Amino acid sequence: MALERLKQEVTEILANDxxxxxxxxxxxxxxxxxxxxxxxxxxxxxxNGDKNELKLGPFAGEPTDHTIIPFGKGICGQVAVSNQNFVVPDVSAQDNYIACSIHVKAEIVVPLFKNGENIGQIDIDSNVPDPFTEEDERFLEFVNEKVAEII
Structure with a gap:
């Protein structure tokens, strides 16, 4: 599967100090x-430091106005509080969703832990309805574990 193949490339990119x-x-x-x-x-x-908010870091895709997200707001803000993966098959069904683009149909957010503390997250939007599987969750957890090693 493509995600399994990407693990090696992710590892190599992150290991390049x-x-x-x-x-x-x-x-x-x-x-x-x-x-x-x-x-x-x-x-x-x-x-974002000691504030109860998230700050946008590196990303790929269309620019977003959502560079600061308060804890509890939107999918990302909810993950900052819950410390749990959040898979949204249909963003239009979410009351607490912050729309980044009218084209986004689904979202997955996986928290990033360093020494047991939730220090951030990886956020992925999709223009395809309900594309995310358990394989995506496990892969993104792997990515975050590798990221935590270099932060």
Missing amino acids: KVQVEERLSKVCELLKAEVDYYTWVGFYFK
Whole structure:
């Protein structure tokens, strides 16, 4: 499967310590967006210092106005509070959804832990309804584990 094949590339990108962390994260976003046809937007949000909000980090896809997201708001903000993966097969069915694009149909957000603390998340939008599977969740958990090693 494509996701399994991408693990090696993700590992290699993140292991290249000759490149700044931000650039490595950006390369991972670009790789995932390019290689997984239903990943329309891929980005990282990180806890913004000691504030109860997330700040947009590296991403690949259309620019977003949502560079700061308060904890509890939208799918990303809910994951910052729940510490759990959140798979949304149909964003139009979510009351607490922050629309980034009218084309987005589904979203998956997986928290990123460092030393047991939720320090951020990977956020993926799709223009395809209900594309995300358990395989996506496990793959994105793997990506976040590798990211945590370099942060």
